Amino acid sequence: MKLALIELYIIQMPLKSPFLTHLGAVTDREGIIVKITDKDGLTGYGEGVAFSTPWYTEETVTTSLHMLTDLLIPLLKKQPIKHPEEAALLFKSIRRNHMAKSAIETALWDLYSKQLSSSLSAILGGSRSEIASGVVVATDSTIHALKQIEQYVEEGYQRFKVKINPEQDYAFLKEIRKTYPELPIMADANSAYTLKDLDRLKALDEFNLLMIEQPLAHDDIIEHAALQKEIKTPICLDESIASFDDARKAIELGSCQVINIKVGRVGGLYEAKQIHDYCFARNIPVWCGGMIEFGISRAHNIALASLPGFTIPGDISASNRFWEEDIILPEVQVENGFIKVPDSPGIGVDINEKRLKETLLFKKSFRF
Ligand SMILES: O=C(O)CCC(=O)C1=CC=C[C@@H](O)[C@@H]1C(=O)O
Numbered sequence: 480m481k482l483a484l485i486e487l488y489i490i491q492m493p494l495k496s497p498f499l500t501h502l503g504a505v506t507d508r509e510g511i512i513v514k515i516t517d518k519d520g521l522t523g524y525g526e527g528v529a530f531s532t533p534w535y536t537e538e539t540v541t542t543s544l545h546m547l548t549d550l551l552i553p554l555l556k557k558q559p560i561k562h563p564e565e566a567a568l569l570f571k572s573i574r575r576n577h578m579a580k581s582a583i584e585t586a587l588w589d590l591y592s593k594q595l596s597s598s599l600s601a602i603l604g605g606s607r608s609e610i611a612s613g614v615v616v617a618t619d620s621t622i623h624a625l626k627q628i629e630q631y632v633e634e635g636y637q638r639f640k641v642k643i644n645p646e647q648d649y650a651f652l653k654e655i656r657k658t659y660p661e662l663p664i665m666a667d668a669n670s671a672y673t674l675k676d677l678d679r680l681k682a683l684d685e686f687n688l689l690m691i692e693q694p695l696a697h698d699d700i701i702e703h704a705a706l707q708k709e710i711k712t713p714i715c716l717d718e719s720i721a722s723f724d725d726a727r728k729a730i731e732l733g734s735c736q737v738i739n740i741k742v743g744r745v746g747g748l749y750e751a752k753q754i755h756d757y758c759f760a761r762n763i764p765v766w767c768g769g770m771i772e773f774g775i776s777r778a779h780n781i782a783l784a785s786l787p788g789f790t791i792p793g794d795i796s797a798s799n800r801f802w803e804e805d806i807i808l809p810e811v812q813v814e815n816g817f818i819k820v821p822d823s824p825g826i827g828v829d830i831n832e833k834r835l836k837e838t839l840l841f842k843k844s845f846r847f
């Protein structure tokens with residue numbers, strides 16, 4: 480792919496309002512933007528979606544920076560590649576660190592698509608010109624949740640995900656269902672329960688949820704399979720699926736009926752597409768998860784979600800769900816509940832240089 484330069488930018492931006500789960504609050508988002516320039520001056524962008532601390536998965540911004548600087552970029556320098564898939568396979572010689580790998584692998588996909596003057600969606604095999612948009616409500620009170628849902632319904636979102644935990648589940652969902660008996664709602668527990676909570680979880684069946692996401696431990700597929708036999712609500716796995724093999728095993732075991740594919744969590748677009756293809760062949764619905772991310776990652780998610788197996792609206796919301804001003808131009812917009820899939824080369828958005836500068840904490844460059 481004739482790489483000439485890789486630049487890493489660490490940026491930080493406040494959220495418009497805190498994102499609250501039982502695991503803590505996110506008020507500011509740090510992230511890594513990867514820019515790769517080839518010998519002809521074409522550029523590709525990727526985003527590292529690890530958080531500042533390891534509350535969601537084990538990676539952080541600091542561990543990602545270390546992996547990129549000391550291992551992944553040196554590996555790419557040593558081994559020239561012709562296709563982003565080669566980078567994904569090359570990176571398998573390093574264990575896990577999926578978000579760091581994805582940051583650079585996604586930038587290569589953007590660059591590769593631009594080298595071919597094709598949209599990333601088309602390169603991946605996307606078949607949609609627009610994707611249905613869903614949104615996450617992450618707050619600690621029923622009143623705030625109802626207010627947010629009201630606003631998001633007005634804005635046209637098509638699927639609503641609420642965060643639950645043993646302190647905020649049955650009564651919380653009952654109130655929401657009282658106001659919105661038919662709304663497409665799902666619940667995400669981020670591992671707040673154990674099998675001891677079986678009765679609590681069974682009770683949630685009455686709310687006709689689209690699914691319950693990651694009720695049990697972040698690294699479990701065995702107990703989720705046991706739970707799925709006991710509850711009617713389909714289980715969707717998020718944290719437990721870190722690779723194609725994890726997805727395959729979870730499906731074989733009956734641990735879930737739906738998979739949330741997050742590009743960063745599984746190590747990049749190559750692995751994400753493998754999971755999609757496997758599920759699509761078996762009629763298992765997938766949707767694209769979010770990571771409270773900036774526009775670069777959102778744009779990659781939009782391209783991925785244009786694949787035919789993404790039949791459920793994911794956590795791809797508008798830039799203004801979280802940000803006063805995003806780092807891309809044009810920003811991601813939701814119109815009548817849909818987001819347009821760009822047909823211009825690569826991810827189809829430009830970097831907002833002014834915003835990148837305003838939010839920049841640190842920059843590092845690597846010449847090839
Ligand atoms: O990006 C979004 O729109 C929200 C994403 C979201 O819900 C999550 C992001 C990161 C960690 C989690 O709490 C949560 C999830 O588990 O899916």
Ligand SMILES: [Mg+2]
Binds near residue numbers: 667669692717718
């Ligand atoms: Mg989740």
